[in-house]
Amino acid sequence: MDAVDAVFRAIGDPTRRAILDELTDRDGQTLFEICTRLAMKHGLTSSRQAISQHLAVLEEARLVHTRREGRYKFHHLDTTPLRSILERWPIREQS
Amino acid sequence: MIRINITSVYVDDQSRALAFYTDLLGFVPKHDIPLGEHRWLTVVSPKEPDGPELLLEPSAHPAAAPFKEALVADGIPFTSFAVDDVHAEFARLSAAGVRFVQEPTDMGPVTVATLDDTCGNLIQLATMKS
Numbered sequence: 001m002d003a004v005d006a007v008f009r010a011i012g013d014p015t016r017r018a019i020l021d022e023l024t025d026r027d028g029q030t031l032f033e034i035c036t037r038l039a040m041k042h043g044l045t046s047s048r049q050a051i052s053q054h055l056a057v058l059e060e061a062r063l064v065h066t067r068r069e070g071r072y073k074f075h076h077l078d079t080t081p082l083r084s085i086l087e088r089w090p091i092r093e094q095s
Numbered sequence: 096m097i098r099i100n101i102t103s104v105y106v107d108d109q110s111r112a113l114a115f116y117t118d119l120l121g122f123v124p125k126h127d128i129p130l131g132e133h134r135w136l137t138v139v140s141p142k143e144p145d146g147p148e149l150l151l152e153p154s155a156h157p158a159a160a161p162f163k164e165a166l167v168a169d170g171i172p173f174t175s176f177a178v179d180d181v182h183a184e185f186a187r188l189s190a191a192g193v194r195f196v197q198e199p200t201d202m203g204p205v206t207v208a209t210l211d212d213t214c215g216n217l218i219q220l221a222t223m224k225s
Binding site: 071 | 196200
């Protein structure tokens with residue numbers, strides 16, 4: 001899949017946008033923390049497997065990357081791919 | 096009437112577990128009885144010395160290691176304990192060198208944090224909001 005397509009596909013889903021919201025709130029979370037936040041703060045009842053698949057889509061778009069630290073695995077936010085959107089359609093100042 | 100008198104965590108090393116669960120977490124020893132190559136080793140809350148006991152059970156079964164590793168990799172706590180102030184416990188335990196994989200987090204009715212017990216488990220600390 002084209003890199004731009006991957007970004008639009010990734011952010012075209014409310015659960016994945018909620019994951020990005022929560023990683024914006026605190027960067028570097030375990031899968032369990034992400035699942036708990038989605039359930040408690042967003043009322044989302046997706047299974048852990050479903051959240052894992054959402055994270056894989058976000059990783060494919062390079063919006064999320066994982067970091068292994070010993071036996072732990074943390075998920076980090078990278079908003080760099082979103083820059084292509086603003087570069088393509090710059091926001092004009094209102095006159 | 097049925098009631099809960101004991102629950103377990105599977106620990107890699109009973110001696111290290113006893114030190115961690117008493118010296119750091121603040122439980123007190125209850126029973127320590129030699130049992131074959133291991134011990135029947137339990138701790139209790141100092142607030143409830145006759146309350147439910149936590150059994151520090153050896154994770155010697157071959158299935159225990161992959162199970163525990165899979166939980167840790169996904170950040171899943173094996174069990175959860177109640178504390179009066181999870182923020183204060185986080186500060187105190189972090190200063191003592193305890194590794195948290197989740198800092199205190201507001202989850203609506205409860206604030207939680209998750210630590211590594213150094214015996215192969217993640218443990219959640221939870222403070223219910225009054």
